[in-house]
Amino acid sequence: xxxxxxxxxxxxxxxxxxxxxxxxxxxxxxxxxxxxxxxxxxxxxxxxxxxxxxxxxxxxxxxxxxxxxxxxxxxxxxxxxxxxxxxxxxxxxxxxxxxxxxxxxxxxxxxxxxxxxxxx
Amino acid sequence: xxxxxxxxxxxxxxxxxxxxxxxxxxxxxxxxxxxxxxxxxxxxxxxxxxxxxxxxxxxxxxxxxxxxxxxxxxxxxxxxxxxxxxxxxxxxxxxxxxxxxxxxxxx
Numbered sequence: 086x087x088x089x090x091x092x093x094x095x096x097x098x099x100x101x102x103x104x105x106x107x108x109x110x111x112x113x114x115x116x117x118x119x120x121x122x123x124x125x126x127x128x129x130x131x132x133x134x135x136x137x138x139x140x141x142x143x144x145x146x147x148x149x150x151x152x153x154x155x156x157x158x159x160x161x162x163x164x165x166x167x168x169x170x171x172x173x174x175x176x177x178x179x180x181x182x183x184x185x186x187x188x189x190x191x192x193x194x195x196x197x198x199x200x201x202x203x204x205x
Numbered sequence: 206x207x208x209x210x211x212x213x214x215x216x217x218x219x220x221x222x223x224x225x226x227x228x229x230x231x232x233x234x235x236x237x238x239x240x241x242x243x244x245x246x247x248x249x250x251x252x253x254x255x256x257x258x259x260x261x262x263x264x265x266x267x268x269x270x271x272x273x274x275x276x277x278x279x280x281x282x283x284x285x286x287x288x289x290x291x292x293x294x295x296x297x298x299x300x301x302x303x304x305x306x307x308x309x310x311x312x
Contacts, residue, residue: 120301129292129303129304129305129306130249130292130294130303131303132300132301132302132303144299146300147300180248180249188296188299189237189296189297190296191239191251191254191255191296192239192241192249192251192294193251193254193260195248195249195250196248197247197248198247198248
């Protein structure tokens, strides 16, 4: 069965960087886009960007341009999302989600979430 | 960016009630509209994709309809496990955007 397993919760200082991993199993990793999203406490969902594991093409949301880096390691079916220059506004639950075979595809499987807390 | 306006933001209902949630897009999105359920502390799960297609394993009391700009999620007979938040999402254009959510609470 399809599973996305994310790395564990992190506590970071303002100005630091964070890196979350998302290990995929149960399907062909390079066959589906991988999206990253976040959800601040009590708030809605915010899309951060996608990576195409087949080749590594990326597309970042404008709000995160210059601060986010999405990568993947196809040998271990794992996607990564790194966010730099953290502030308290980045405190949120971060999710990876499997997209479709095309960019417009639905997100049919989600990771369990990684809580990142930014605090001095 | 396409704005997704979801209503109501919350509702109180009783078990067995028929519940309808609407989502309106600021421009046409064809049928690239999807519905997710989220329970507290959990990741969203997909209910309906492409406006009206039921995701595998999702109970048939959930249904979706609509096209272009106006969409509806209906729960035909509310069950205890349905008390949760619901989000619509468009993937027609980048960036994909979400409605602000509807929290379904017990009356």
